[in-house]
Amino acid sequence: MGKNKPKRKSADSASSMSRRYIALALSGAAIAVTIAVNVARARSTQPPATADPTSGKATTTQAPSKHLSWSLEPNGGGEPTPLLVGSWRSQLHGSYPEAWRVRLFSEAGDEVLWSERGGKSSDSTAVAAVPAHSRLFAVIDDYPFMWSLTPDVRSVDVGPEADGAVDAERRQLDRPRVGEARDDGAHGDDGAHDVAQAGGRRRIVELRVVSESPRVLVADNVLSEAECNAVQAAGLPLLETSVTFVGGRMIDDKSAVDKALQPRTSSTAWINSSWLGAIDEQTGRLVRSAQRRLSRLARLPLMGTENLQVLRYGVGDHYHYHLDNGGSSAISGRVLTALVYLSDAQGGETNWPMANGTDRAPLDAVDRDLSKPNAVQWNHVHRLREHFHNCQTTQGLTLAPRRGTVALFYSILPNSAEKDWMAWHASCDVHSGTKWAANFWWQLHLLREKRAPAPGACADSEPSCAAWATSGDSQLCRVPRPELQLAARGRVTVCEA
Ligand SMILES: O=C(O)CCC(=O)C(=O)O
Ligand SMILES: [Fe+2]
Known part of the structure; x- marks a missing residue:
């Protein structure tokens, strides 16, 4: 993994970050709106002690404002600003004028505050437990939480060590958002096993930033041996020849003469929850445990995922350069991939050729159709594959398959549905052994759709709704809540009240 060292932030990405979040820095002078618990906390919180340079003794620094409490960081990273307790709501809406809802997450991954433009907001129960001066992350609307680029390495708790104590864990993972009703529409998780106590040791992994653009993070030993074996075993009877899409058309690989x-x-095998219920209990339980670990690592709920996809590559098998959210409307909403290696193999590396800005030439050559900025067209795919010889390991970021290792990579930019054009990647030829892997994908529309609509609200069952974010035709899809229209930049119609 010598090639996987994180690099320093490029001037380009730093300046686009600061442009994107400049509004945050300007938002300090917001109107004071008091939330009782936080003010009480802020008043009782001691400012940090620092050393007096003359005496060498520890002194207490005067905080600039008694209302100052936390450091607010945009989703995915960027310049942190102080979050003023007395005016947090107006500060947030001033910082994100286009957002319907802003949610704040703690360093530990808990949602601790939210505010809607219409006036509703959370109470401050959950934020009261967050230490003053620690970081809070702002996620807008229904965009996914995105790991920031700092620190380079962080510890993440991916659940109980023992495979038995999983249900208490599930309850914790799927707990409702602050102040909202629970949504039980989890994909691939029916919570059938009722284990009374979580107890015991936890599995703590090191999540490392290995590429800033595209954003790729890697952690080893996320899944246990038993979990890797169980995912393979669950997929084995369902394996079929993998398909791929170009411009919405399914490509039949068998028609090509030369395998290379x-x-x-x-x-490929797709594992749905009814299959998990049908296979032996122990295997089903371990697969669910694996899904929960991936969810904890991603800090996104299981309810926003597709079914788990299992992959098997024999010698010479590969998947040439592609974007996970390009090719067909069925996959255009993919925002985050958790790619987990279930076996070791020689060859079979995953490569992101443009990682850390090494070679942008093919991207510059791509003829982008500005009327469809998110559309991936055949000429993009063709040029990129040609430029990088379908799959190579000399440029960009390369990961060798290692059992239990997970690569988390984002196919969109932070707080947006815009494709990250740097996220092209491929799986190179396997040289010896069998490479087993699995994909767990979060989709933007699944994260949105699984929220319970307001009582009596209309919701369109038109299948094209799945692709509303890119369709451009507002007549295709009606949505129950105006924030969805905002998020889709007006491409959908809001139901009549
Ligand atoms: O197997 C790999 O290394 C990558 C697989 C992949 O990119 C995909 O299935 O979309
Ligand atoms: Fe992929």
């Missing part, structure tokens, strides 16, 4: 030129030659 076929874009995707692996086998």
Whole structure:
């Protein structure tokens, strides 16, 4: 993994970050709106002690404002600003004028405050437990939480060490957002096993930033041996030749004569919750445990995922360069991939050729159709594959398959549905052994749709709604709540009240 060292933030990405979040820095002078518990906390919180340079003794620094409490960081990272307790709501809406809802997460991953433009907001129960001066992360609307780029390495608790104590864990993971009703529409998790106590040791992994653009983070030993074996075993009976899409068309790999030129030659299985209920209990339980670990690592709920996809690559098998959210409307909403290696293999590396800005040439050559800025077209795919020889390991970021290791990578930019064009990647030829892997994808529309609509609200069951974010035709899809229209930049119609 010698190639996987994180690099320093490029001037380009630093300046686009600061442009994106400049509004945050300007938002300090917001109108005071008091929330009782926080003010009480802020008043009782001691400012940090620092050393007096003359005496060498510890002194207490005067905080600039008694209302100052936390450091507010945009989703995905950027310049932190002080969050003023007395005016947090107006500060947030001033910082994100286009957002319907702003949610704040603690360093520990808990949602601790939210505010809607219409006037509703959370109470301050959950934020009261967050230490003063620690970081809070701002996520707008229904965009996914995105790990920031600092620190380079962080510890993440991915659940109980023992595979038995999982249900208490599930309850914790799926707990409702602050002040909202619970949504039980989890994908691939029916919570059938009722284990009384979580107890015991926890599995803590090191999540490392290995590329800033695209944003790729890696952690080893996320899944146990038993979990890796169980995911393989669950997928084995369902394996079929993998397919791929270009411009919405399914490509039939078998028609190509030369295997080396076929874009995707692996086998794929989709594991849904009824299959997990049908296979042996122990295997089903371990697969669910694996899904929960991935969810904890991503800090996103299981309810926003597709079914788990299992992949098997024999010698010579590969998947040429692609974007996970390009090719068809069914996948255009993919925002985050958790790619987990279930076996070791020789070859079979995953490569992101443009990672850390090493070679942008093919991207510059891509003829972007500005009327469809998010559309991936055949010429993009073709040029990129040609430029990087379908799959190579000499440029960009390369990960070798290691059992239990997970790569988290984002296919969008922070707080947006805009594609990250740097996220092209491929799986190179396997040289020996069998490479097993699995994909867990979070989709933007699944994260949105699984929220319970307001009572009596209309919701369109038109299948094209799944692609509303890119359709451009507001007649195709009606949505129950105005924030969805905002998030889709007006591409959907809001139901009549
Ligand atoms: O197997 C890999 O290394 C990558 C797989 C992949 O990119 C995909 O299935 O979308
Ligand atoms: Fe992929």
